[in-house]
Amino acid sequence: xxxxxxxxxxxxxxxxxxxxxxxxxxxxxxxxxxxxxxxxxxxxxxxxxxxxxxxxxxxxxxxxxxxxxxxxxxxxxxxxxxxxxxxxxxxxxxxxxxxxxxxxxxxxxxxxxxxxxxxxxxxxxxxxxxxxxxxxxxxxxxxxxxxxxxxxxxxxxxxxxxxxxxxxxxxxxxxxxxxxxxxxxxxxxxxxxxxxxxxxxxxxxxxxxxxxxxxxxxxxxxxxxxxxxxxxxxxxxxxxxxxxxxxxxxxxxxxxxxxxxxxxxxxxxxxxxxxxxxxxxxxxxxxxxxxxxxxxxxxxxxxxxxxxxxxxxxxxxxxxxxx
Amino acid sequence: xxxxxxxxxxxxxxxxxxxxxxxxxxxxxxxxxxxxxxxxxxxxxxxxxxxxxxxxxxxxxxxxxxxxxxxxxxxxxxxxxxxxxxxxxxxxxxxxxxxxxxxxxxxxxxxxxxxxxxxxxxxxxxxxxxxxxxxxxxxxxxxxxxxxxxxxxxxxxxxxxxxxxxxxxxxxxxxxxxxxxxxxx
Numbered sequence: 001x002x003x004x005x006x007x008x009x010x011x012x013x014x015x016x017x018x019x020x021x022x023x024x025x026x027x028x029x030x031x032x033x034x035x036x037x038x039x040x041x042x043x044x045x046x047x048x049x050x051x052x053x054x055x056x057x058x059x060x061x062x063x064x065x066x067x068x069x070x071x072x073x074x075x076x077x078x079x080x081x082x083x084x085x086x087x088x089x090x091x092x093x094x095x096x097x098x099x100x101x102x103x104x105x106x107x108x109x110x111x112x113x114x115x116x117x118x119x120x121x122x123x124x125x126x127x128x129x130x131x132x133x134x135x136x137x138x139x140x141x142x143x144x145x146x147x148x149x150x151x152x153x154x155x156x157x158x159x160x161x162x163x164x165x166x167x168x169x170x171x172x173x174x175x176x177x178x179x180x181x182x183x184x185x186x187x188x189x190x191x192x193x194x195x196x197x198x199x200x201x202x203x204x205x206x207x208x209x210x211x212x213x214x215x216x217x218x219x220x221x222x223x224x225x226x227x228x229x230x231x232x233x234x235x236x237x238x239x240x241x242x243x244x245x246x247x248x249x250x251x252x253x254x255x256x257x258x259x260x261x262x263x264x265x266x267x268x269x270x271x272x273x274x275x276x277x278x279x280x281x282x283x284x285x286x287x288x289x290x291x292x293x294x295x296x297x298x299x300x301x302x303x304x305x306x307x308x309x310x311x312x313x314x315x316x317x318x319x320x321x322x323x
Numbered sequence: 324x325x326x327x328x329x330x331x332x333x334x335x336x337x338x339x340x341x342x343x344x345x346x347x348x349x350x351x352x353x354x355x356x357x358x359x360x361x362x363x364x365x366x367x368x369x370x371x372x373x374x375x376x377x378x379x380x381x382x383x384x385x386x387x388x389x390x391x392x393x394x395x396x397x398x399x400x401x402x403x404x405x406x407x408x409x410x411x412x413x414x415x416x417x418x419x420x421x422x423x424x425x426x427x428x429x430x431x432x433x434x435x436x437x438x439x440x441x442x443x444x445x446x447x448x449x450x451x452x453x454x455x456x457x458x459x460x461x462x463x464x465x466x467x468x469x470x471x472x473x474x475x476x477x478x479x480x481x482x483x484x485x486x487x488x489x490x491x492x493x494x495x496x497x498x499x500x501x502x503x504x505x506x507x508x
Binding site: 183218219220221236237238239240241244319323 | 447462469
């Protein structure tokens with residue numbers, strides 16, 4: 001539920017943004033009208049060139065017809081992007097400050113690809129990577145950072161005729177959340193979605209145990225957790241030090257709340273949570289008025305959800321030697 | 324006749340490979356149990372080493388609690404002489420696990436002790452060690468479960484019986500340990 005004082009505080013910014021959005025939409029409509037008019041003129045010119053058998057005029061007309069579309073494809077600052085950037089810069093930091101004054105927001109930057117690679121949660125090389133909407137700071141006693149991430153792997157396919165084509169497949173798309181863990185540890189433990197055991201049963205478990213990686217499979221006592229996840233580690237005792245019965249329940253609950261695929265990695269005394277999500281987060285819809293409070297509440301709820309991970313996983317409890 | 328020899332040789336070869344595989348698998352599982360036990364042992368020793376400092380700190384503020392202090396010190400002294408995984412040792416460790424919360428609870432009656440930085444540090448360290456002991460015990464029980472399964476199930480039980488592999492006991496916890504430790508930081 002969006003707090004009333006926050007709604008009041010943001011109302012002037014929302015009105016300012018709405019004026020900006022309407023200005024951009026008017027400009028966009030004007031540009032579309034110009035493009036359509038120009039396209040009709042060039043199409044008429046192509047038809048005319050065909051009639052008078054003038055290849056030079058036809059080529060020039062085709063170039064003229066294509067040029068607005070080529071320009072639009074290379075132009076990063078579309079009206080939609082301009083509006084979304086302005087909204088993110090004016091609204092999102094205020095929403096964040098409502099949770100804590102120690103939080104920072106940077107819409108243009110994200111987490112480096114090394115954070116994703118070091119988690120060991122995904123196989124495949126990261127050949128195309130982008131990350132935006134970095135939120136960082138300290139919440140309670142826990143330092144954290146999270147951002148939207150998209151990582152893809154490049155594949156080359158050679159046909160029988162000798163030709164080849166390249167294409168990308170998604171390794172991970174969603175939110176990557178990294179927080180300081182409340183216990184010290186030196187090894188690496190990672191909790192992946194259990195596809196093998198789920199689909200192949202005991203054969204899947206056998207394949208997991210005899211995988212080629214140097215990390216061992218951890219068999220834990222919680223049957224529900226075992227059914228949902230496959231745990232790998234390079235230190236069996238440390239894996240159980242991290243994955244206490246309470247922590248296993250917390251990880252299961254978080255997975256249930258996220259609905260989508262959720263995986264966890266523990267290394268360098270920190271926890272990485274990868275939450276798969278194909279929709280844009282913390283981003284307004286260009287077609288929706290900036291004064292729409294439902295949209296504002298949706299972004300507020302997204303921030304609230306990801307910040308609550310710290311409490312859900314009980315990361316602010318500091319009763320161990322790490323303060 | 325030659326085909327019979329070939330089949331016999333192939334069968335013998337497969338049998339030898341299977342025996343080697345099962346034997347090595349049993350050895351690996353037994354080593355995993357021993358390694359897991361050594362991890363518990365390390366943490367139990369750490370806890371033992373922490374006690375003199377804890378006693379000294381509590382004594383500074385709460386000298387009237389002589390009963391609890393004496394009991395914990397005596398248990399600690401007995402444990403120093405215990406090295407191997409004997410039942411006596413486990414019984415003493417269990418007694419110590421029961422007494423330590425009582426020692427930490429002393430702080431509730433002495434606000435100065437409760438606020439002492441040294442005591443707070445020791446309290447955190449003890450909580451950490453207890454958590455490590457719990458993790459090591461779970462790892463030991465998981466390794467023992469794997470090993471016992473191998474020792475008792477067919478066909479590896481044939482190899483286990485021949486080479487004197489015996490099933491091991493799990494490291495059980497008593498009811499007092501199942502309760503959450505009363506530690507507040």
